[in-house]
Amino acid sequence: MEATGKKDSPLPRGDGIRLRVEVYDALAEKKGLTSVTAQARQHGIGRTHMSLIKAGKKGVSLPLALRMANDLETTVEALFGRVTA
Known part of the structure; x- marks a missing residue:
């Protein structure tokens, strides 16, 4: 991905690194983080x-x-992996 100066930019078309949602959700549930709001708050970002x-x-x-x-x-x-379009 080309550097744009933005901290969190949209993913490029094609190959990219994405959150493994199944893994994330299982680990978040073990911590009692079952809502997107609770997950966002835990990581210090918006819902x-x-x-x-x-x-x-x-x-x-x-x-x-x-x-x-x-x-x-x-x-x-464990949380993130490469995906192809």
């Missing part, structure tokens, strides 16, 4: 931002990916 990440419509910055992994006591590699 809409969290919804867009989970829908695969928005990427995340490295600091946010690290925070999400840390909050769920896992690794970035």
Whole structure:
């Protein structure tokens, strides 16, 4: 992805790194984070931002990916994976 100066930009067409929603949801549920609002609050982002990440419509910055992994006591590699269109 080309650097744009934006922290969290829309995902490029084609290949990209996306949240593994099934993995995320299972780990979040273990922490009692069952709503998008609770998940967003835990990671310090807005509900809409969290919804867009989970829908695969928005990427995340490295600091946010690290925070999400840390909050769920896992690794970035476990939460995010490469996908192809």
